[in-house]
Amino acid sequence: MKAVQIAAPQQMAVVEIEKPELHEGEILVKIEYVGFCGSDLNTYLGRNPMVKMPVIPGHEVGAVIEAVGAGVPDSFKKGMSVTLNPYTNCGKCASCRNGRVNACEHNETLGVQRKGVMCEYAVLPWNKVIPAEGISARDCALIEPMSVGFHAVSRGQVVDNELVMVIGCGMVGMGAIVRAALRGATVIAVDLDDEKLALARRMGATYVINSQTENVHERVQEYSGGMGADVVIEAVGSPATYVMAVDEVGFTGRVVCIGYAKSGVEFQTKYFVQKELDIRGSRNALPADFRAVIHYMKAGNCPTEELISRIVAPEGAAEAMAEWAAHPGKVFRILVKF
Structure with a gap:
């Protein structure tokens, strides 16, 4: 399947990678839109010390459920619009013990400490898939940063x-x-x-x-x-x-x-x-924060058109990132459409 990869500072290209396999307790999602965030820009510029290159970026996601594995709650249905919780938590560190899993000492965020999802398909544990029915896949890509x-x-x-x-x-x-x-x-x-x-x-x-x-x-x-x-x-x-x-x-x-x-x-x-x-x-976000953003966006008051600076195909991602690097103050979100 097609993916966008940052191989080295200021070197971004479309590559082919294996489509992930679905296992028990997991959901396969078809990625439709992925946003570039500030951490991706720093990775592209070689200023992100948490990233090991080459890396596939991407953690601001609008997707549709493609398939559901065994053991996943019945509320998850094929065709449902979703976004993703891109953080991990170990369950053992002080933050996790205190219920603040967003600040896990050993967190690995998609596209930063581990491979991201700027690609055609992704598989995640079902509890990292966040339903967002009533919100388009495009607008779902704005939920995580907000x-x-x-x-x-x-x-x-x-x-x-x-x-x-x-x-x-x-x-x-x-x-x-x-x-x-x-x-x-x-x-x-x-x-x-x-x-x-x-x-x-x-x-x-x-x-x-x-x-x-x-x-x-x-x-x-x-x-x-x-x-x-x-x-x-x-x-x-x-x-x-x-x-x-x-x-x-x-x-x-x-x-x-x-x-x-x-x-x-x-x-x-x-x-x-x-x-x-x-x-x-303040680090990352909790599931309650995702739900609050979804509630706000469903009310129809979010000017999503103004928050999306540009939508590009994967083949145009490198050019868009280079332009953002040259004019960082003029961009809200660049979305890559798969």
Whole structure:
């Protein structure tokens, strides 16, 4: 079967691999759409230390059930639209014992620590297949990245009378904006790109700040009545935005970190103490986060057309990735259609 493979930095091609065999307790899915995410871009650029090349990327999936193995619950039917939970969990580490399987110490994500599913077919354990009836296979490929943003809002324990600042309006940041707005919070979206900020408004942000052309601190003080944000969600992964998060959160506020900074970050640690901050990491997503995104998308309020920057055939994946690498700030999601 056909698959997209990254063989070395900036070397991507279509290859032929064996179609997987279906066993007991498993489901065979026909992959229809797979999204490229930031980790795939870093793999392509040779900046992802968790990847061993050659690798087949892909973990943001829209698929249809092709066949069901023995021992799979009857609720899974051939032809059903699904997405996939791309994470593993060992069941033995501290995270798993505490019920936070999304942060498993030994997690292996599809397309990162193990072979991904940017290919025509995949076989997974039935409990990693997530039904999404009523949502097209194309739109199912948007569920996983949005669920990461949804999970960050849960980590921040956001409630309806709070001011939430989301730094970064990519797909994950948009998920955080949506979830915070759904919980009734007032959302400030921060980004460098006016087009993304305009979309952030349509997805639930009350205020937007272009950090390249506006004074972020002045705007946050204005919108918060001088108090700062109750919760800041960092969804970029740069030293500057990590520092911004700590600077702009109010006293006794919460900072939730999703992005990985690629270099060290120099903080004024006095703010950790003076503000008595809760600083929390947020990794991947839980099944409940996937269900929450599916519930949101079924309501018909998600502007999916605007979140999909481009759809390409597998043969066009390399060109699309090269263009994304050249202009990273202008892309939400590139989908590969099989």
